[in-house]
Amino acid sequence: MSERVPILKVGQVLIVSIAFDLSDETTLALQQDLSARIVETSARGVIIDISGLEIVDSFIGRMLSTIASMSSVLDAETVVVGMRPAVAITLTELGLSLGGVRTALNAEKGFELLRELSVFADFGTGEDAAWQASVDGAGHVPR
Amino acid sequence: MVPAMSLVSAAAPAQQLQIASDADVVRVRQAVRALAIAAALSIVDQTKLVTAASELARNTLVHGGGGSARLERVVNGVRTGIRATFVDDGPGIADVERALAGGNSTAGGLGLGLSGSRRLVDEFELETSRGTGTRVSVTKWKR
Amino acid sequence: MATQIEAKRIAAVLTEQRQTIVRRWLDTVVTKTRGRRTSAEVEQELEPMFDALASALNGGASDVSDGQLDELRAMLAEYSRSRARQGFTPSETALAIFMLRDAVISTISEREPSALGEIAGLSRMLDDLGLVTFEAYAQTRESVITNQAEQLLELSTPVVKVWDGIVAVPLVGTLDSARTQVVMESLLQTLVSTGSAHAIIDITGVPAVDTQVAQHLLNTVVAARLMGAQCVISGIRPQIAQTIVALGIEFGDIATKATLADALRLTLQRAGLEIRKIAKTA
Numbered sequence: 001m002s003e004r005v006p007i008l009k010v011g012q013v014l015i016v017s018i019a020f021d022l023s024d025e026t027t028l029a030l031q032q033d034l035s036a037r038i039v040e041t042s043a044r045g046v047i048i049d050i051s052g053l054e055i056v057d058s059f060i061g062r063m064l065s066t067i068a069s070m071s072s073v074l075d076a077e078t079v080v081v082g083m084r085p086a087v088a089i090t091l092t093e094l095g096l097s098l099g100g101v102r103t104a105l106n107a108e109k110g111f112e113l114l115r116e117l118s119v120f121a122d123f124g125t126g127e128d129a130a131w132q133a134s135v136d137g138a139g140h141v142p143r
Numbered sequence: 144m145v146p147a148m149s150l151v152s153a154a155a156p157a158q159q160l161q162i163a164s165d166a167d168v169v170r171v172r173q174a175v176r177a178l179a180i181a182a183a184l185s186i187v188d189q190t191k192l193v194t195a196a197s198e199l200a201r202n203t204l205v206h207g208g209g210g211s212a213r214l215e216r217v218v219n220g221v222r223t224g225i226r227a228t229f230v231d232d233g234p235g236i237a238d239v240e241r242a243l244a245g246g247n248s249t250a251g252g253l254g255l256g257l258s259g260s261r262r263l264v265d266e267f268e269l270e271t272s273r274g275t276g277t278r279v280s281v282t283k284w285k286r
Numbered sequence: 287m288a289t290q291i292e293a294k295r296i297a298a299v300l301t302e303q304r305q306t307i308v309r310r311w312l313d314t315v316v317t318k319t320r321g322r323r324t325s326a327e328v329e330q331e332l333e334p335m336f337d338a339l340a341s342a343l344n345g346g347a348s349d350v351s352d353g354q355l356d357e358l359r360a361m362l363a364e365y366s367r368s369r370a371r372q373g374f375t376p377s378e379t380a381l382a383i384f385m386l387r388d389a390v391i392s393t394i395s396e397r398e399p400s401a402l403g404e405i406a407g408l409s410r411m412l413d414d415l416g417l418v419t420f421e422a423y424a425q426t427r428e429s430v431i432t433n434q435a436e437q438l439l440e441l442s443t444p445v446v447k448v449w450d451g452i453v454a455v456p457l458v459g460t461l462d463s464a465r466t467q468v469v470m471e472s473l474l475q476t477l478v479s480t481g482s483a484h485a486i487i488d489i490t491g492v493p494a495v496d497t498q499v500a501q502h503l504l505n506t507v508v509a510a511r512l513m514g515a516q517c518v519i520s521g522i523r524p525q526i527a528q529t530i531v532a533l534g535i536e537f538g539d540i541a542t543k544a545t546l547a548d549a550l551r552l553t554l555q556r557a558g559l560e561i562r563k564i565a566k567t568a
Contacts, residue, residue: 021172023165024201055172055190057197058256081514085474086190088509094194094259103514105483187471220418221363221425 005030007037013045013114014038014076015107019052027063034067038074045114046071049107051082056091065099077117078102079110157215162203162229171200171212171227178225182216184285191263192225192283198256199229199279207231207277217282224265224284232276239271290346296408297343299401300336303393308336311389318381319374332382335361348407350414362415363422370426379423383416436468443469445476452484452553453477454546458491466502474509483515484557486549490521500535507540516556518542520549 003026008015014037016030034046048064050056056064068078081104091098104110158178160171175196179189196212203210210231217226236242242257257279261267266282300307316328323331335358342354362383369379387409394401443465448454455473473485487503489495495503507517520543522530530537543549554560 021169023169025165054176055194055197057194057201058259059197059201079514083513084190085471085478085509085513086187088474088512089187089471089505090190090194090263091512092505092509093191093262095262096259098512103512105477105481105514109481109483109514221422 004033007033009037009041009043012041012043013047013111014041014043015047015049017049017052022053022060024059027060031063031067031070035070035074038071038076043076046076046078047107047110047114048078048080049082049110050080050087051084051106053087054084056083056087056096058094058096061091061096061098065101068099068101077114079104079113081105081107081110155216157213160212160214161209162200162212162231163209164204168197168200168204171214172197174212174214175225175227178214178216179283182223182225182285184225184283188283188286192227192281195260195263195281195283196227198260199227199281202256202279203229203231203233203277206236207233209233210276219284222284224282226266226280226282228278228280230276230278235273235275235277236269236271237273239269243269290348292404292407293343293346293348296401296404297340299394299398299404300340300343300390303397304336304340306397307386307389307393308333310393311336311386314385314389315382318385319378322374331365332386335365335382336386343408350411350418355415358415359418362419366419366422367426370423371430376420376423380416380419383412383419387412387416439465439468443472445473447480447482448486448550449554449557449559451480451482451557452486453480453482454486454488456488456491456546459493461489461492461495461499463498463502466499466506470502470506470509473506474513477510477513477515484553485510485515485517486546486553487517487519488521488546488549489519489526490523490546492521492526495526495529497533497535500530500533504535504537504540516541516553518549518552520544520546 003020003023005016005018005022005026008017014034016034018030022030037043038046046067048067050064053060064080068080071078079102080098083103102113104113158174160174161167162171172193176189176193179192184192200212203212207229208231210229210233213228213230215226217224236257243261244258257269260279260281264281264283266280268280269278271277312325312328312332315332316323316325319328338358338361339355342352342358345354346352347354365382366379370376390408390412391402391405394405443455443457445453445455453473453476455469457469473487476482477485487506489503503519507519510517518541519537522542522544541549541552543552
């Protein structure tokens with residue numbers, strides 16, 4: 001009975017939104033699912049939204065930095081967004097630094113950061129990229 | 144006249160939870176969180192306590208081969224707090240000094256979890272010996 | 287009272303003399319509180335305590351830490367808290383228990399002098415309970431003061447928006463550990479709620495900084511960074527700079543500037559903004 005964290009694709013970016021208490025098992029499953037999806041979709045960016053996480057302990061901290069390293073090897077950049085203040089304060093006192101994983105305040109800023117990192121050739125929002133791929137010959141963009 | 148005033152007593156029956164699986168670690172976290180909220184600890188203190196409990200519960204599972212957690216609200220005079228005690232019959236901690244010094248060792252996460260947890264709580268007691276098991280008790284008071 | 291048996295004997299005596307003891311007790315308390323509580327109010331508050339005490343003793347409670355006294359202790363704590371909030375003095379509050387002791391002793395010496403010896407142990411227990419009321423009272427007063435202090439704190443450490451995405455915290459006055467932590471949490475929360483990725487912490491108005499405060503400031507910047515925001519600490523005066531160096535505190539790669547203006551300049555740069563002079567049209 002393990003829950004799996006859903007992975008959404010927006011253009012060339014994969015978004016993972018963690019909104020519940022993660023068990024260690026689910027955490028490991030996420031790592032595997034994510035690396036598979038990155039390869040499958042040739043994603044160039046990963047945004048992990050942890051605004052739903054009330055705590056980040058050493059296990060989850062390691063997961064985040066592992067995902068970042070792993071994605072990097074697969075040529076994708078990772079940004080962790082939405083860390084709660086109480087979590088940030090706790091991690092600081094724990095002395096955990098998330099191993100240099102990039103962070104941003106929220107998903108929007110996360111996308112901005114990915115753009116700045118030149119992850120995308122012609123990046124608007126991820127939606128633009130998806131739409132562009134769906135434009136048919138007559139120039140109509142399906143909604 | 145010196146009365147025995149500093150008596151820590153339990154304000155309600157203690158909860159006993161077994162730690163035998165991944166899901167149990169999540170259950171411990173949720174139980175500790177509920178107790179912390181009921182005791183009206185601040186959000187930051189709640190986060191710190193639950194994070195410490197998560198680390199210790201995982202240690203019990205992974206390094207202690209499974210065990211149990213005893214969670215209770217305690218009272219000291221007019222102060223209220225939450226106490227969590229983790230017990231296992233595992234191999235015990237071989238090098239306590241090193242474990243408590245922690246630092247950035249990521250080997251199995253034991254070091255960081257133990258020393259980090261100590262920093263997050265107000266009271267920390269550790270009893271361990273090779274071959275007899277480990278008992279860690281942490282307390283966080285409402286400020 | 288060393289034993290449970292003695293406790294039960296005292297319980298029996300108390301129960302037998304209940305009416306007299308309670309009457310004397312309540313009358314004394316009403317008199318001593320100079321009419322601020324009516325007879326009926328006092329009776330309602332204190333009578334249950336007598337019964338709780340008698341019942342605990344009857345159950346063999348021979349020490350103030352006995353679990354059977356939990357109910358009485360809780361009643362005392364609540365009683366003290368409400369007194370504290372209403373502005374009674376701590377003496378008036380502890381009075382209740384000490385007057386009970388007096389009522390018990392005077393009644394027993396009149397009616398059953400042979401039981402006087404056993405009452406000694408009860409007397410000690412009542413003294414201990416009197417101290418419980420003191421502690422509860424003190425704690426309530428402290429929390430009233432703390433609440434006021436917190437409100438004062440919030441008023442005196444506002445987090446202000448300087449520009450879109452840039453906030454500043456001008457700290458003024460002496461910083462202590464508690465205050466700095468409150469500021470820290472408030473700043474981080476504001477970063478999230480305003481969606482600001484840049485903060486300037488200005489300590490121009492802070493006369494002195496000790497190790498703990500410096501550590502908290504550092505932790506704030508590190509925590510903000512973890513959340514994806516950057517901070518600059520400004521207003522570091524020469525004296526404070528000297529203290530920091532003397533204390534051996536390392537600011538590492540955390541940006542520090544002497545003036546708020548310099549900090550603003552750096553922050554604007556980081557935020558990809560610039561201020562330009564516009565030629566005025568006549």
